[in-house]
Amino acid sequence: AQSVTQLGSHVSVSEGALVLLRCNYSSSVPPYLFWYVQYPNQGLQLLLKYTTGATLVKGINGFEAEFKKSETSFHLTKPSAHMSDAAEYFCAVLHGGSQGNLIFGKGTKLSVKP
Amino acid sequence: NAGVTQTPKFQVLKTGQSMTLQCAQDMNHEYMSWYRQDPGMGLRLIHYSVGAGITDQGEVPNGYNVSRSTTEDFPLRLLSAAPSQTSVYFCASGPRGSYEQYFGPGTRLTVT
Numbered sequence: 485a486q487s488v489t490q491l492g493s494h495v496s497v498s499e500g501a502l503v504l505l506r507c508n509y510s511s512s513v514p515p516y517l518f519w520y521v522q523y524p525n526q527g528l529q530l531l532l533k534y535t536t537g538a539t540l541v542k543g544i545n546g547f548e549a550e551f552k553k554s555e556t557s558f559h560l561t562k563p564s565a566h567m568s569d570a571a572e573y574f575c576a577v578l579h580g581g582s583q584g585n586l587i588f589g590k591g592t593k594l595s596v597k598p
Numbered sequence: 599n600a601g602v603t604q605t606p607k608f609q610v611l612k613t614g615q616s617m618t619l620q621c622a623q624d625m626n627h628e629y630m631s632w633y634r635q636d637p638g639m640g641l642r643l644i645h646y647s648v649g650a651g652i653t654d655q656g657e658v659p660n661g662y663n664v665s666r667s668t669t670e671d672f673p674l675r676l677l678s679a680a681p682s683q684t685s686v687y688f689c690a691s692g693p694r695g696s697y698e699q700y701f702g703p704g705t706r707l708t709v710t
Contacts, residue, residue, distance in 0.1 A: 493638070516697055527602075527688055527701035528641070535697055574640060583697055584629040584646035584690075585656060591640050 486511045486577045490589035498597045503547075503562040505592050507575035510556065516578035517558045518586065519549055523571045531573075534558065545569070570596045599624050602702035604689050610708045611679040619674040619705050621689030629692040630672040631656070631699065632664065634685040641688065647672055679709045 491506040509515055516535050520528040532543025539551040549560045558575060572593045579585040605620045623630065631646040633656075643656025647666040661683060663675040672691075676683060686706050690699040 518697075520701075527703050528690075528699075529701070530698050533697060578697060579643075582646070582648065582654075583692055583694065584631045584648060584699075585643055585654075586631070586633075586641075586699065587657075588633075588640040588642070590638060 486513075486515065486579050486587050488575050488577050488587055488589040490573075490575050490592050492592055493590065494593050494595065496595040496597060497565045499567055500564050503560070503565045503569065503594065505560040505573050505575075505594065507549075507558045507560065507589060508556050509558060509575075509577050511577060513581070517549075517551060518576040518578075519543065519547070519558075519560050520574045520576060520588075521545075521571050522574065522591075528574065531560070565594075565596045567596050567598065570594055601625065602689055602691050602700050604687075604702040604705050606705060607703070608706050610710065611676070612710055613679060613681060615679050617676055617679065619676075619687055619689075619707070621672045621674065621702060622670050623672075623689075623691040623700070624670065625691060625693070625700070626669060627691035627700070628669070628694045629699070630666065631690045632662070632672070632674045633688045633690065634658065634683075635688060635704075636685050644674065644687075676707075681709045683707065684709045 519531040575589040576586040632644040633641040645664040689702040692699040
């Protein structure tokens, strides 16, 4: 069975600082991994995904994530935070090989201080 | 394209009432899913569908029914509402092979 753990329910950074949101996964098969972002009172939007191939994945809004099999991690980073990055971020893993079946982490709320 | 639409946006039910949350997509996506979001719990899968006529249970299916008679629509039925079903419900769809899901704006349901 697959599962996802996000370390830190709240992360606060200053504008211009590095953003690092941590995600560790558990999977008995090669994982398909995702990061989604949710702005207040909205649905989720895909930031990036890892399926196969290159382990460093670039997404929208300057975010990227690196799949590290040895560490079972898929941490999300952005070199310089912007006020508009304040949102909740969810890591997810595909479950059972079925495209419609995602297992989500509990989310990390990112605050950006001016 | 309107994308994924959900109705209603807000709903208040009394315990024991039934209702249907509507979800529609105009992108011809094969895959559709229903999730519920509760504070501190992330999103949990209720039911999903891999195509018209095919549905399967997710992590928290009890108290909910679904059917998929067309590619476009994937309604979620609450059979007898309970306060534990107070949540925000999200519908999502995705095209075969991309593994991406596109989410609707959500329905906020309160059961008193």
